[in-house]
Structure formats: structure tokens, C-alpha cells
Amino acid sequence: MDDLKELMRRLREPGTGCPWDLEQTYKSVAPSTLEEAYEVVDAIERESYGHLKEELGDLLFQVIFYSQIAAEEKRFQFDDVVSEVVAKLIRRHPHVFPENTLESRIDPVNRHRDEGRIKQRWEELKREEREAKGQGGLLDDIPLNFPALTRAAKLQKRASSSGFDWPSMKGVIEKLEEELAEVKEALAGGDEAAIQDELGDLLFCAVNVCRHAKVDSESALRGTNAKFEQRFRYIEEQLAQQGSTPQEASLELMDALWDQAKLTLK
Helix, strand or coil, X not given: CHHHHHHHHHHCCCCCCCHHHHHCCHHHHHHHHHHHHHHHHHHHHCCCHHHHHHHHHHHHHHHHHHHHHHHHCCCCCHHHHHHHHHHHHHHHCCXXXXXXXXXXXXXXXXXXXXXXXXXXXXXXXXXXXXXXXXXXXXXXXXXXXXXXXXXXXXXXXXXXXXXXXXXXXXXXXXXXXXXXHHHHHHHHHCCHHHHHHHHHHHHHHHXXXXXXXXXXXXXXXXXXXXXXXXXXXXXXXXXXXXXXXXCCCCHXXXXXXXXXXXXXXX
């Protein structure tokens, strides 16, 4: 870590550092942070663990970059970032650190494993932290720039913690069917604003189905995207062997190849 911090300091050193790194700000680095986070997730989903090591390093470098900028502005340093997250996680895990210190331990013999109580206490502690930051509303600290599916799931989960939720999957499925009917009605009416609104409601409800089924909606859609890509490439390959392309082939032929891909590719 000391080598990495020194490397970052040198990259940002006026006069001798890297011109590109010297020009960067919190906002200019932010898009790269999102990209690196997605690349970490991609490596995990592909089970490419050698690649994961590299991507985790790239993501860690983002944290170092922000910390160096902050240190130059005399706001905080990397060690402050580490200290704060350690203190927060100790505070949020009293069932592991009973005296709010890293050294304290729970007696394993008398340990009470009450997952419901632990989850409730976790939510209480996060609420106290939000209030301390002046974020009194239950949804106040959910970032606006989350991917839409992820933010929808976060909003639903947070609202659910207050009891605002469907009691069972049955109600969620019925709501999904209701939203689909409203999409069909909007499409029939041809009102673009209504169509967009109803499609948003349908997607939001689909995320709710995922949440109740304990499925991460982003992961589910990424899996479907990968499956679609694999099958469409199969169509392209089969058409190429016939001296054709998707632009030239009939829809009927491509549908047949799609069905073939579903049987061939697992």
C-alpha cells in the first residue's frame, strides 16, 4: 500500500508527474470508477479469477486516486478512508465486535445466532448514520446515478424495511400483469409520454418480482444479455457458412437458427 500511495503521489507531483494525471479531478475520474467496477463484476461472472486480481487492482487505484486529490486539497488521506470504513463496519457488527473494538470478540459458546435480530440492528445502525448526516428520509442516501435496475431494487428494499411491501409473491405477480395491461393500453392509445411512463412501471414491477424471488435484477439481465449475444452470434456464424448475413436472411430463417441455437448452446 505504501508503494501504491507513493506511486500516486509521484504521478500527481507538479513539474515531474504525469500531465494527464495532474489534470484529473474527482468528476473526471468518476466515469473510470464505474467502468472498473463493472469490469470487476464481469470477471467474477466469467469466473476469470486471474483477471479478477488485475481488475481489483484497477479498482483500488481509483480509491487511491481520489484520496490523493483529497490529500492535496487537505480534505482527507487514504488512511482516513480506511479508518472510517473499519470503524463503520465494527459499529455495524456488534454481534461480532461486542465492545465496538476490533480486538473484542463474542464468546463462541454462548453466541446467539439470531439472523433476524442482526438484520434489524444493521438497518437501525444505518438509519442512525443517515440521520447523523442529515438524511432523515428513508430513501435519501440512495445514489441517483446507480444503474436504474439497481436503484429500483434499492428503493424497494429500503421501503420494505418500513413494512411498505407486498406480503407475498402472488401480489407482485398480479401487479406485474396489471402493469403489462396498462402498457398494452398505452400502446393502443399512441401517447408517447404514457407509453414511456407505463413501460417504466412495468420494469419497476419486474425488479420487484426479482427482489421477492431473491434474484439480483442486474445479474439476471446481464445473464440474458450474454445469452442473447451468444445465440445471435451463432445465427451470424451459420449464415456466414451459407454465404449470407442477417441483413440478407429472412426472419423465418433467423428464427429457425435461433431455435437451433437454443438447442445447441447451453
